[in-house]
Amino acid sequence: MTLRVALIAGEASGDQLGADLMRAIKAQHPDVSFEAVAGPKMRAEGCREIGHIDELSVMGISEVVKHLPRLLRLRRDLVQYLIEDEPDVVIGIDAPDFNLGLEKRVRKAGIPTVHYVSPTVWAWRAGRVNTVAEAADLLLCLFPFEPDCYRGTGLKALFAGNPLAADIEGPMDQAVARKTLSLPVDGEVVAMLPGSRSGEVSRLGPLFLKTARALRAKRPDLSFVVPMAGEKAEAAFASLPEWRRMDFPVHMVRGKARESMAAADVVLAASGTATMEAMLLERPTVVSYQVSPLTHALVRGLKLIKTPWVAMPNVLAGQAMFPEHLQSEATPAKLAGSVDALLADPGRRTVMSQQCRDLADSLRAAGPATAARAILELAATRHSAQTPAS
Missing domain, CATH: 3.40.50.2000 (Glycogen Phosphorylase B;)
Known part of the structure; x- marks a missing residue:
C-alpha cells in the first residue's frame, strides 16, 4: 500500500x-x-x-x-x-x-x-x-x-x-584553510564574525574592530579575518568609521565563514549559528552580542530567557565552555582579554576543542x-x- x-x-x-x-x-x-x-x-x-x-x-x-x-x-x-x-x-x-x-x-x-x-x-x-x-x-x-x-x-x-552537525563532519585542516584565504600559514589568526545581517554588522562591527585594535596592541603579529555573509553585510562593514580608520590589515572575505573559523586559532563570534559552526569545527570561541537597551530591558523584566547562556554550545555543555560577553559586558577590553587568554593558553584551547568534539559526536548520534x-x-x-x- x-x-x-x-x-x-x-x-x-x-x-x-x-x-x-x-x-x-x-x-x-x-x-x-x-x-x-x-x-x-x-x-x-x-x-x-x-x-x-x-x-x-x-x-x-x-x-x-x-x-x-x-x-x-x-x-x-x-x-x-x-x-x-x-x-x-x-x-x-x-x-x-x-x-x-x-x-x-x-x-x-x-x-x-x-x-x-x-x-x-x-x-x-x-x-x-x-x-x-x-x-x-x-x-x-x-x-x-x-x-x-x-x-x-x-x-x-x-x-x-542535527542537520548542521551532519553537514559539518568535523574540523577542517587549518593550514589548507589559511592557504585558501591567503592568510599567513604561520603565526596566530583570529576570525571575527559580527553577524550575518547588516543590522548586526553595524551594531557589533565597531565593537569587534576595536577589540582587534586592542589585541593588536598586545600581539603586533596577530592576523585577522572577517567573513561577510553577503553583499549587504559587506557594505555595512566597509562603511564603518572604525574600518576606515584601520591602520593594520584585517582580511575581509565574502562568504567562507567556515574556512575562516578553521583557519583561526580563536574565533570571536556573535551569538547565533556561527557559534554552533565553530563548535562543530572544534575552534575555541569567544561569544558576544548586543541588542537595543529597550529589548534587553523587556527580556530581563519579563524574565523571558530561562537559560544562563545565550550560545547554544554552552547550553549543550551545561556550562560556559565558550566565554560570553553580552550587553554592557561586551566591551573591547573584556573581549580582547578573553581572546588573548585563549591565545596565551594552548592547553586550554586543546581542552575546549575536545569538549567541542564530544558535543559534536552527541549531535551526530x-x-x-x-x-x-x-x-x-x-x-x-x-x-x-x-x-x-x-
Missing part, C-alpha cells in the same frame, strides 16, 4: 530538513508519495506541490502583522484540504506559529501529525510544551536534551539528529533515518487501526 505523506515547510531551513526527511523515508519505504508546501530542495526529491514555501516565509513582527490575514486564510485552506485529502501523516516543519495550529486541527480530524523542530521551550515560553503536545503525536527534536522538556505531556518526543523510522511507525499505527478485523 502506498504511504501518503504531507509536509508543510515554511522557510529555507525547513526545505532542507524536508528534503533530507523525504530521502530517508523513501530509503525505508520506497512505495511512498509526497505532497507538500515546499521549496526547491523538496521539489527535487519528488513531491506534488500544494503550496510554495515563499507563502510562509515572513520575517519580523511588522511583516507578520501585514500578512496575517493572508496567512490565516492559507492555513484554513490547507487544513480543509488535508482533512479532505486524508494523507497517512502530516508533518509540520518548524514555523511553529503557523504549523502548530494547522497540526492541531488536522489531528482532531484523526490524521496523525508530526512536528519537526522543537520550539525553544527550554529558553523561553516554557508553557508551549502543552501547545506542542496538543498539536502533534510525534515531535522530532534537533538537540538531545529537548525530549526531556516534554516529559509528562504524553507527547512522544525524539532526538532526530541520530539523523534523518531515525526520524523516518519514527514517522513510519506512526503511520503504521493508523493503517492497523483502519484495517478491519478478520
